[in-house]
Amino acid sequence: MSGTNGHVKNRFCAKMREGNLSLHTYLSFVNLILEQAKGRLDRDGHALLSRALRQAYALKPLDSSIIELLLRLLPAGNDDAYAEKLRRERMYVKKHVTSDGKKKIALGYLEKFDYARALDCFMDALTQNSRDIDTLLYIYEICIHEGKLDELQAVLDNAAESFGPDNPYCFFFLGKQGELAFVQNDLERAEHMLEQSQGRGMNTVFANLLAETRLRLGKKRQALEAWEQSLGMDGFQVPVYLKMYDAVSGQDNGAVENLSDCAINILMYTYNKLDMFRQTLERLAGTELGAARILLLENSCTDGTRDYLTSVQDLFPNNTVKVINLPTNIGAPAARNWLLAQPENRSCDFIAYLDDDVILQNDWLKRLAGTLKKFPRAAVAGTKVVNQYRPKTIQYIYRFFDEIADDKLRLSSHHANDLDVGQFDFVRQCLSVMGCCHLFRADALLEVGEFDVRFSPSQVDDIDHDVLAAAKGYEIVYNGFIETIHCQKSGKDAFKNRAAWGNVRGNDFKFAMKHYTRDMLELKAITETRDTQYVKSKIRELRTAGYLTTVPEVPIGIIEN
Amino acid sequence: MVSLRTNDHSCKTRYAAKESPRVHVFIYTFNKARELRETLGSLQKTDYANYKVFILNNGSTDSTERYIYSVRQRMFSELKIINLPINIGAPAARNWLIHDPENRYADFVVYLDDDILLPPHWLQEMVKTFEEHPDAGVVGAKILFAGSPKIIQHTGGIITQAEDWIHNISAHSFERDCGQHDYTARRHYVMGCAHMYRKEVFDVVGDYDLRFSPTQFDEVEHQIRMRLYGYDALYNGFIEVVHMLKSGLQQSEAAKVSREANRLKMLPLFSEQEIAALVQENLTEQEPTTASRCNYGQ
Numbered sequence: 105m106s107g108t109n110g111h112v113k114n115r116f117c118a119k120m121r122e123g124n125l126s127l128h129t130y131l132s133f134v135n136l137i138l139e140q141a142k143g144r145l146d147r148d149g150h151a152l153l154s155r156a157l158r159q160a161y162a163l164k165p166l167d168s169s170i171i172e173l174l175l176r177l178l179p180a181g182n183d184d185a186y187a188e189k190l191r192r193e194r195m196y197v198k199k200h201v202t203s204d205g206k207k208k209i210a211l212g213y214l215e216k217f218d219y220a221r222a223l224d225c226f227m228d229a230l231t232q233n234s235r236d237i238d239t240l241l242y243i244y245e246i247c248i249h250e251g252k253l254d255e256l257q258a259v260l261d262n263a264a265e266s267f268g269p270d271n272p273y274c275f276f277f278l279g280k281q282g283e284l285a286f287v288q289n290d291l292e293r294a295e296h297m298l299e300q301s302q303g304r305g306m307n308t309v310f311a312n313l314l315a316e317t318r319l320r321l322g323k324k325r326q327a328l329e330a331w332e333q334s335l336g337m338d339g340f341q342v343p344v345y346l347k348m349y350d351a352v353s354g355q356d357n358g359a360v361e362n363l364s365d366c367a368i369n370i371l372m373y374t375y376n377k378l379d380m381f382r383q384t385l386e387r388l389a390g391t392e393l394g395a396a397r398i399l400l401l402e403n404s405c406t407d408g409t410r411d412y413l414t415s416v417q418d419l420f421p422n423n424t425v426k427v428i429n430l431p432t433n434i435g436a437p438a439a440r441n442w443l444l445a446q447p448e449n450r451s452c453d454f455i456a457y458l459d460d461d462v463i464l465q466n467d468w469l470k471r472l473a474g475t476l477k478k479f480p481r482a483a484v485a486g487t488k489v490v491n492q493y494r495p496k497t498i499q500y501i502y503r504f505f506d507e508i509a510d511d512k513l514r515l516s517s518h519h520a521n522d523l524d525v526g527q528f529d530f531v532r533q534c535l536s537v538m539g540c541c542h543l544f545r546a547d548a549l550l551e552v553g554e555f556d557v558r559f560s561p562s563q564v565d566d567i568d569h570d571v572l573a574a575a576k577g578y579e580i581v582y583n584g585f586i587e588t589i590h591c592q593k594s595g596k597d598a599f600k601n602r603a604a605w606g607n608v609r610g611n612d613f614k615f616a617m618k619h620y621t622r623d624m625l626e627l628k629a630i631t632e633t634r635d636t637q638y639v640k641s642k643i644r645e646l647r648t649a650g651y652l653t654t655v656p657e658v659p660i661g662i663i664e665n
Numbered sequence: 666m667v668s669l670r671t672n673d674h675s676c677k678t679r680y681a682a683k684e685s686p687r688v689h690v691f692i693y694t695f696n697k698a699r700e701l702r703e704t705l706g707s708l709q710k711t712d713y714a715n716y717k718v719f720i721l722n723n724g725s726t727d728s729t730e731r732y733i734y735s736v737r738q739r740m741f742s743e744l745k746i747i748n749l750p751i752n753i754g755a756p757a758a759r760n761w762l763i764h765d766p767e768n769r770y771a772d773f774v775v776y777l778d779d780d781i782l783l784p785p786h787w788l789q790e791m792v793k794t795f796e797e798h799p800d801a802g803v804v805g806a807k808i809l810f811a812g813s814p815k816i817i818q819h820t821g822g823i824i825t826q827a828e829d830w831i832h833n834i835s836a837h838s839f840e841r842d843c844g845q846h847d848y849t850a851r852r853h854y855v856m857g858c859a860h861m862y863r864k865e866v867f868d869v870v871g872d873y874d875l876r877f878s879p880t881q882f883d884e885v886e887h888q889i890r891m892r893l894y895g896y897d898a899l900y901n902g903f904i905e906v907v908h909m910l911k912s913g914l915q916q917s918e919a920a921k922v923s924r925e926a927n928r929l930k931m932l933p934l935f936s937e938q939e940i941a942a943l944v945q946e947n948l949t950e951q952e953p954t955t956a957s958r959c960n961y962g963q
Contacts, residue, residue: 432763433875438751557752557754557879607876613926
C-alpha cells in the first residue's frame with residue numbers, strides 16, 4: 105500500500121492556511137508527495153499534488169517539469185482550453201528554453217552568488233536566443249535583487265518584439281512588466297500592463313497584483329473584482345481573502361488610537377551602532393509620539409554613543425527621555441528586562457520595544473495601539489518588517505509553529521527577501537511577531553514577565569516571550585499595514601560566520617528543550633484552530649456581503665478534490 | 666605554551682612578583698542567601714590582608730538583598746556591594762565586575778561562586794602559584810563535592826583529543842579524593858567556581874561571551890581563549906575548595922540542556938588548528954604520590 109503521509113498533508117494544509125508558501129516549498133512538497141506515492145497516487149495525494157502544482161505553476165509557468173506533471177494529472181483525453189494552453193507552453197519551452205552555452209556559464213556564476221558576471225552572461229545568452237523566457241526571467245530576478253530597475257526596463261523594452269501576442273508567454277511577459285512598473289511605483293502603467301496580461305491568459309499572481317495596484321489607485325471596487333477573479337481560479341489563497349476583508353472593512357486605514365488618551369513608554373537598547381542609532385532616533389522623533397516616555401539603555405558603547413545621548417532629550421521636546429548607561433554590555437534579553445524593571449512602567453498602558461536600527465512610518469505608534477485596542481485579548485502587536493534595500497523585500501511577517509518534536513520547535517519560515525507587493529498587508533493573529541518593533545499591553549507584559557537571558561546575546565528571546573504569552577492565553581497580532589524597515593538583515597546575517605551559526609543552533613536547542621512538547625503541540629492546535637475560525641468567519645462575511653459570488657466554496661484547512 | 670592569537674593593543678607580560686599584591690574578590694549571586702552566608706563565612710577567615718570583596722546581587726528575589734547589606738560593615742574591611750534590579754546572567758555579571766573602575770588598582774581578580782567553602786590559606790597559595798609560574802594567567806583549585814568521604818568534582822580540564830574535543834576532557838570528576846591529585850600542574854582550564862586571574866588577562870583576552878548566558882562554559886571558553894594568547898592555566902591541588910553544588914547526576918534538566926546547547930555555541934569559537942595545538946601540548950597529569958591505596962570512584 106502506498107499513500108500520502110498524513111504528516112505531509114497536515115503540514116501542507118497548515119502552510120496553505122498561513123499563506124506561507126514559496127515556489128521552493130511548493131516544489132519540495134511535490135517531490136515529497138511523488139516520493140511517497142511511489143507511482144501510485146491515492147485520492148488525497150492526487151488532490152494535494154494538483155494543488156501544489158497549480159500554485160507552483162502560477163508562480164512559474166515556464167517550468168517544463170511542472171507543466172509536464174500538470175498535463176499528466178489531467179483526465180485522459182482532456183482537450184479543454186487549459187490543457188491546450190499547457191501543451192502550447194510545453195512545446196514553446198522545449199523549443200526555446202535551453203541551458204547550454206553562455207547560459208550554462210551564467211548558471212555557474214549564479215551558484216557562486218556572483219550576480220554581476222551571471223547577469224552579463226545571461227544578457228549574452230538572451231542576445232543569442234531572444235525567445236528564451238527562462239533566461240529573461242533570470243535577468244529579471246537578478247536585476248530586481250540588485251536594484252537595477254532602469255537596466256531591467258531597457259531589457260524588457262528590447263524583448264517586447266519577441267513576446268508579442270503570438271507568443272504563449274505574452275501574458276507572463278506583460279505581467280512581469282506590470283510588476284516592474286508596480287515596483288517603480290508607476291501604478292497607472294502597472295494597471296495597464298497587468299490588465300493586458302490578464303487579457304492574454306489568467307494568472308492568480310498577476311490578478312492579485314492588479315488588485316493591489318487598483319487598491320492603491322483608489323479603485324477599491326475594481327480591486328475587489330480582480331481578487332474575486334483570482335479566487336475563482338484558486339480558492340485556497342487565504343491571504344487574498346484577508347486582504348479583501350480588510351479592504352472591505354476599512355481596516356487598511358482604520359484602527360488608530362488617540363495617543364493623548366493613553367500612557368505609552370518606548371523602550372530601546374543599543375550597543376555600538378552610533379550612526380544607525382542616531383538615524384533611528386532622528387526618524388523616531390519625526391513620528392507621532394504623543395507624550396510617550398522614552399527609556400534608552402546604552403549597553404556600554406565604545407563608539408561615542410554615550411556622548412551622543414547626553415543631548416538626545418533635545419530631539420524630543422514633547423517627550424521625557426531617560427538614559428541608562430551601563431558599565432558593560434548585558435545582551436538583548438537582559439537589556440529588555442532592565443528597561444522593563446524601571447518604575448516608569450508601573451504606570452502606563454502600553455510598552456513598545458524598538459531595535460536601534462529601524463525606520464518607522466509616521467503613524468506606527470497610534471496604529472499599533474489601535475490594533476491592541478481592536479484585539480482586547482492581545483498581549484502584543486507587531487508589524488510587517490522589510491529590508492532597507494530597494495526594491496522593497498520582505499524580511500519578516502507573522503509566524504506560526506511549523507514542526508514540533510521532542511528536540512525540535514520550529515516556527516514557519518517567512519518569505520525572506522521576496523518582493524513586497526502588498527501581499528502580506530492585512531491584520532491577522534499568529535504565534536509570533538518580530539521583536540524589532542512591537543507594542544505590548546503593559547499589564548500583559550508584566551504578567552508574562554521577563555525575557556529569558558538564556559538566549560543571550562540575542563535571537564529567539566522575543567519569539568520565546570510570544571510563546572509564553574500565547575501559552576497564558578493571550579493573542580499575538582500582526583498588522584501588515586504598518587511597515588518597519590529593519591536595517592540589519594536579520595536571519596541571513598546570523599549565518600555569516602561559524603560562531604554566529606553556533607549561537608543560533610545553541611539557542612534553537614535551548615528553545616526546543618525549554619518548552620514541553622505536549623504543551624507546544626496543544627498550543628499549536630489552539631493557535632491553528634483559532635486562525636482557521638478567523639479565516640472562515642472572514643470568508644463567510646465576504647460571501648454574505650456578495651463579494652465572492654463567482655468563487656466556489658472551498659474547505660479551508662482540509663484537502664479534497 | 667600556545668600563542669596563536671595576539672592583541673595589537675595589549676600584550677601579555679610575565680608576572681613580576683611583588684610584595685602583597687592587591688586582590689579583588691568577585692562574587693555574583695542569585696537566590697542563594699543561605700549558601701552565600703556560608704561562602705562569606707569561610708571567605709572571612711582568609712589569612713591574607715590586601716583584598717577587597719565585591720558582591721553583585723543579580724536581581725535575587727529571596728532574602729539576599731537584605732542579607733548583603735547587613736554584611737556590609739562587620740565582616741570585611743573592604744567591601745563593595747552592587748545591587749542589580751534583574752538577573753543579567755553569569756557572563757554579563759562577570760563582565761560587570763571586571764569593568765568596575767576600581768580594578769585599575771588590582772593586580773589580581775578572583776571569581777568565586779556563591780556556594781563554596783574556602784580554606785583560610787587559599788589566597789596566599791594562589792598568589793604563591795603565580796610567583797612560581799610567571800606565565801600563568803589563571804590559577805584554580807581542587808574542587809570537591811560537599812560531604813564525606815571526599816569526592817572530586819574537578820581538577821582542571823585537559824583536552825585529550827582534537828576530534829569531538831568537548832566530550833574528551835579529563836578532569837578526574839567523581840574520583841575518591843585520597844590526595845592523589847595534590848600537586849600543581851598546567852591545565853587547559855581550571856574550574857570556574859574559585860579561580861584567580863591576573864588582571865591584565867582581561868585587557869589582552871577580552872570579556873566573557875554573553876552567548877553562554879545564563880551560565881555554563883562561559884569561564885571555560887574564556888580560559889581556552891586565554892590559553893591561545895600564551896597564558897598558562899595552573900591547577901593547584903593543595904587548595905581544597907568544597908562546592909556545595911548538587912552533583913552532576915542530580916542536576917536539573919534545564920542545566921543539562923544549557924550545557925548541551927552551550928557546547929553547540931562554544932564549538933565553532935575555536936578553529937581545528939587551535940584545538941589541535943592545545944592537544945599537542947601534551948599536558949601530563951602529575952604522578953600520584955599518595956593514591957596507591959585509594960579506590961577510585963566510577
